[in-house]
Amino acid sequence: xxxxxxxxxxxxxxxxxxxxxxxSSLEFQQYYRARYGMLRTEWRVLFHLGRYGxxxxxxxxxxxxxxxxxxxxxxxxxxxxxxxxxSQSDTDRRQEQLGLTAAGKAAFDDLYLxxxxxxxxxxxxxxxxxxxxxxxxxxxxxxx
Amino acid sequence: xxxxxxxxxxxxxxxxxxxxxxxSSLEFQQYYRARYGMLRTEWRVLFHLGRYGxxxxxxxxxxxxxxxxxxxxxxxxxxxxxxxxxSQSDTDRRQEQLGLTAAGKAAFDDLYLxxxxxxxxxxxxxxxxxxxxxxxxxxxxxxx
DNA sequence: TATAATTGGTAGCTTTTGTAACTTATAAGC
DNA sequence: GCTTATAAGTTACAAAAGCTACCAATTATA
Numbered sequence: 001x002x003x004x005x006x007x008x009x010x011x012x013x014x015x016x017x018x019x020x021x022x023x024s025s026l027e028f029q030q031y032y033r034a035r036y037g038m039l040r041t042e043w044r045v046l047f048h049l050g051r052y053g054x055x056x057x058x059x060x061x062x063x064x065x066x067x068x069x070x071x072x073x074x075x076x077x078x079x080x081x082x083x084x085x086x087s088q089s090d091t092d093r094r095q096e097q098l099g100l101t102a103a104g105k106a107a108f109d110d111l112y113l114x115x116x117x118x119x120x121x122x123x124x125x126x127x128x129x130x131x132x133x134x135x136x137x138x139x140x141x142x143x144x
Numbered sequence: 145x146x147x148x149x150x151x152x153x154x155x156x157x158x159x160x161x162x163x164x165x166x167x168s169s170l171e172f173q174q175y176y177r178a179r180y181g182m183l184r185t186e187w188r189v190l191f192h193l194g195r196y197g198x199x200x201x202x203x204x205x206x207x208x209x210x211x212x213x214x215x216x217x218x219x220x221x222x223x224x225x226x227x228x229x230x231s232q233s234d235t236d237r238r239q240e241q242l243g244l245t246a247a248g249k250a251a252f253d254d255l256y257l258x259x260x261x262x263x264x265x266x267x268x269x270x271x272x273x274x275x276x277x278x279x280x281x282x283x284x285x286x287x288x
Numbered sequence: 289t290a291t292a293a294t295t296g297g298t299a300g301c302t303t304t305t306g307t308a309a310c311t312t313a314t315a316a317g318c
Numbered sequence: 319g320c321t322t323a324t325a326a327g328t329t330a331c332a333a334a335a336g337c338t339a340c341c342a343a344t345t346a347t348a
Contacts, residue, residue: 006195007263009188009192009195011170011279012259012262013262014168014169014171015188016282017257018160018169019209020165021285023285025158025161027158029157041334044159049152051153053237055185057297065163067335068298069297069299069336069337070335072296072297073334077191092344093344094342095296095343096296096298097232103252112151112155115151116151119155122157122285126281130241130281136277137278139267141266142164142169144160144163167308183338195341201326202325202326202327212306212326212328214304215327216326217304220328236326238313238326238329239325239326243317290347291346292334293322293344294343294346296341296343297319297341297342298339298341299338299339300336300337300339301337301338301339303334303336304334306332307331307333308329310330311326311328313325313326314323315323315325316321317322318320
């Protein structure tokens with residue numbers, strides 16, 4: 001147990017993943033938080049609508065793997081910021097189509113570029129081969 | 145923007161890391177939660193004390209990179225479960241040395257083994273080379 | 289065509305986290 | 319020695335997440 005080769009916290013994959021996720025997320029958070037006062041949940045919803053176009057809250061739940069209450073609150077917050085509009089569906093009045101306003105699109109475009117360059121910066125710390133393996137392993141673990 | 149090769153959420157490293165971390169953590173959580181009613185913060189504190197021996201709350205903060213209020217609450221919860229004891233230091237009466245009780249050690253030993261086999265199971269999904277690269281990249285990103 | 293079951297979305301309550309202020313103890317400046 | 323600063327740890331209050339129950343619209347079923 002006090003053996004030098006013994007299993008350590010730094011060898012425990014869930015711990016490693018959490019530390020890496022936390023650090024990178026906190027760093028990127030600066031952008032959407034400082035500029036737009038957004039939360040992580042809001043940034044995710046914004047990304048989905050900006051990147052993939054109009055969709056319902058349920059579709060966002062599935063794609064982003066977020067609980068529906070989380071999405072509901074993020075949508076309300078984005079609407080409050082005038083970044084998002086809702087329009088009731090004609091075929092099923094329970095659901096509403098969500099879309100971005102001009103301001104929402106502008107925020108998305110801005111953050112989308114930041115995300116790209118942030119990702120590039122992260123990848124640049126490793127060789128292309130390492131980065132490719134890292135991405136593949138993470139996708140596999142995340143079941144994406 | 146609707147280009148097939150365009151930057152996608154699945155290409156965004158912080159998102160990938162979060163999804164992978166969340167999935168693996170939720171899975172392992174089953175063990176400490178179901179058997180001992182522990183929270184993640186408590187499991188981390190238990191791990192530190194079990195693996196590295198007695199130390200103060202401040203040392204746990206540094207090693208585990210947890211905020212001192214989080215540690216304080218986890219310590220209180222572990223004490224409540226009779227897994228942990230405190231003893232005031234003679235040289236500095238502000239700090240107290242934290243250690244595990246017999247029950248705490250038993251819980252640690254159990255979970256330590258589970259953690260090892262869990263990690264092994266995760267690693268087995270990849271080749272040894274891939275696993276090594278994955279670990280190195282994560283350590284680098286997490287600045288460990 | 290009633291009635292039960294399901295679905296999209298919201299609201300309320302509880303648990304957990306984050307932040308700042310506070311308490312007590314030590315260290316530093318003069 | 320006496321003030322001031324800093325550190326360890328706790329507490330209190332606010333923000334956020336999780337969970338359950340709920341409402342209203344739709345679909346399935348008897």
